[in-house]
Amino acid sequence: MSRLSTGTIVSLAICAAVLAGLVATYVARRPIELNALDVVLPLAACGALLARRRHPVAAVIVAAASTVAYYPYAKLDGPLLVVIFVALYTAADRGHLAAAVATGAAALLAMGYGESGGVRHVDDSMFIMIAGWVVAAIAFGGVTRNRRAYLEAARQLALDALRTKEEEARRRAGEERLRIARELHDVIGHNISLINVQAAAALHGLKKRPEDAEAALRTIKDTSKETLRELRTTLGVLRQVDEDAPTGPAAGLALLDELVKASGLRVRTETSGPLDALPTEVDLASARIIREALTNVSRHAGTDQATLTVTNKSGNIIIRVEDEGPGTQYDGGTGYGIQGMRERATALGGTLEAGPRPEGGFRVTARLPLTP
Incomplete structure (x- = not known):
């Protein structure tokens, strides 16, 4: 019932x-x-x-x-x-x-x-009183309806605010996951690729040229040690709560020579304009992009030579990495390496273009504005 x-x-x-x-x-x-x-x-x-x-x-x-x-x-x-x-x-x-x-x-x-x-x-007084009660009943009904509508609107606003807060939290969590993935890719990808190249060289020259194999193995040892150190540093940084804390162990353009040397490639480097005292985020992103671009050359280009140009011009840092290798397979820029470089450039209001050169080889060009 x-x-x-x-x-x-x-x-x-x-x-x-x-x-x-x-x-x-x-x-x-x-x-x-x-x-x-x-x-x-x-x-x-x-x-x-x-x-x-x-x-x-x-x-x-x-x-x-x-x-x-x-x-x-x-x-x-x-x-x-x-x-x-x-x-x-x-x-x-x-x-x-x-x-x-x-x-x-x-x-x-x-x-x-x-x-x-x-x-x-x-009588007249009774009629006026009845008319007053009629007006009061209608007015009171309108007031209660308006109050109910106001409370419903306030409830909906609260729900919308909560929904927006949850969406913002999910967005921030997604951005944080992307940042962690990008940091780990930058730290591990380059060194693992170098270890792979050096291990192949060591195996190739183990019998014919033992001295080259020994040098390659020594490079593998040093690189793996560096990889472990950077991985520990990166994980320590990612555990920090302070968003203003450093976002990774990579050096900036002040240590450009060390970045180039660590690539294991023969790189012709050209710089123009002041590259010191850059904004921290631009300095870090520049180093990450150079590192990833050189890693791609080592991994995919089929050559051990590359050209690196870094220019400070018209309020922008222009980075260009080129090679003349035959290459392997071009994925149209959808790989995680190129995608990560593009995301770094876009996050700073810049651009990144990557693709085959008309004359052969591959080119990566990034533009990072010094001011947002």
Whole structure:
């Protein structure tokens, strides 16, 4: 068995009070001869009251018509006015303000017209009081509706703010994961590629040229040690909470020679313009891009020679890494190495282009603005 709603219980209580008032009036005024309207009109008004939440407009019209007709034609003067006040309030509260105003005005006009016929059922002060209650019921219904709408809007704003906060947290988490992946790729990718190249050279020259194999193995030993050191440093930095802390162990352009030497390639380096006192993020990104571009040459170009040009011009750092090797397979710039370089450049408001050269080989060109 379903439980009655609070609105239905309130309507039943009002109807019971109205009917009890009519019975009390009848008992107090016995003997009195009743007519059918003394029963039909109160029951119709109470029925409309019970339907006020589902059909507020129809309910207020029926309640108003029953109440207006009751007092001139019924024998009892019971508290049926309460019904129309509640119906007007409900119509306004449910958003049917125009219907409530029109019905209330029509009811007052009908009552005024009836009172002008000669027989006065209510005096002037009573009529003014009834009109005031009609206006108050409609106004109170409008106020409660506006308050409910305000609370709903505030709740929706709170939900939107929470949703935005969660989305921002997910975005920041995604950016942090990307940063960690980029840092680990920069630290490990280059050195592992160098170890792979040197191991292949050692295997190739192990019997024919043992001295070259020994040098390659020594390079592998030093590089693997450096890789472990940088990996520990990077993981330590990534565990820091302070976002302003250094974001990785890579040196900037001040140690450009060491970056080039660590690549294991024969690199012709050209620089132009001041490369010291650069913004930290530009300095770090430049070193990362150079390192990754040289790693790609070592891994994919099929040559051990490259040209590196670094220029400070017109408020931008221009980096160009070129090789003349036959290359292997060009992935259109979708690999993680090129993608990571492009993300670094884009994050600083710059650009990065990578692709085959018309004359052969491969070129990576990055532009990093010194000021955002």
